[in-house]
Amino acid sequence: MIRVNNLCKTVVTGGQQLDILKGISFEIKGGESVAIVGASGAGKSTLLGLLAGLDNASSGDIFLHEQNISVMTEDQRAALRARHVGFVFQSFQLLPGMTALENVMLPLELAGHRSPAIEAKKFLDKVGLAERGGHYPRVLSGGEQQRVALARAFAVSPDILFADEPTGNLDEHTGQRIIDLLFELNSQSKTTLVLVTHEAVLAQRCERTLVMHDGLLREEPATGTTL
Template sequence: MIKAENLHKRVPMAGRELEILKGINLEIKSGESVAVVGASGSGKSTLLGLLAGLDEASGGRVIIGGTELGQLDEDGRAAFRAENVGFVFQSFQLLPALTALENVMLPLELKGQQDARAQAGYFLERVGLGSRLDHYPRQMSGGEQQRVAIARAFASRPEILFADEPTGNLDASTGAHVIDLLFELNREHGTTLVLVTHDLKLADRCERRLQLEGGALVAQ
């Protein structure tokens, strides 16, 4: 499903190049749940961004389901993500002027899905927010906002879900509930899950770990 070959990422810094990722090689199978772990600054979020097509590699290749992301232009990668990929971020990334229902409907409408309202309502019901459809993000707790983000991610029925520290802004109890929900939906829909986390207990719930140290993959 996901394959990285000799993946590098370098960025200019103070007149030189800083190498963030150093020759990453990995494969993630369809339907697998994988945790990406490592110390702060080890390259976890950078790797996720490259695997998801949110960023371009300095060298190497990312191939998803036979499509090489490096061969697509920015618009092509955006279209590929819209069709195949879902995201859950630490910062929720909800649009404040839209209700919960409208936030979940938006990516479905952009894809031209005719039953966007029904699908959005169904997934908000699944995450326990059926009574909050018309509420705006500012009217919701952090945990509720993250549940909206999860509903939005799954509503488009993506092949792959990328989650970057999805409980980072939540208290322990709320975070545990959100993670239970994430894995429950993941199992139901057979989605490939790639989860960036510093929480080793959370990583243990995944089928496999990818361990990064200093931009290098040291265990998988």
């Protein structure tokens, strides 16, 4: 499902070269749930952006569905994302001028779904917001906005869901509810889940944990022992 070969990302800041990713390689099988953890600035979100084709690597290859996105144009990557990828962000990323229902409908409409309103309502109901479809993001709580974001992400039945700190802006109780909902929806859809998180409780719910440190990546053993 996802295969990464010798991936590097280098940027220049303040006249100095900064190696964010230093030749990392790994694979994620279809249907797996994988957490990417590490200290702030370790390169977790950079890696997620590269995997999703939102940024370009300095070198190396990324394969999604056996297609090398590293050699694709932006339009080609966008088309691949539209067919196969969903996103959940820490800051929710809902469009403020659209209602909750319209936010969930948007990717369905872009994908050419025959009944986007019906499908969007179904997923709002799954996240417990059937009665809030006509409300705009500004009148929704943080937890409600993230539930709308989950509905939007899963409504298009993505093969891969990328989540970047999905509970980062939520209190502990609300965050736990979002975690439960995320894995419930993921189990129902059999989606491959790749998430970046600082939350140990969220990482522990995943089948695998990949640890970013100093631009390198290692897998944390399931036993919890240190490599």
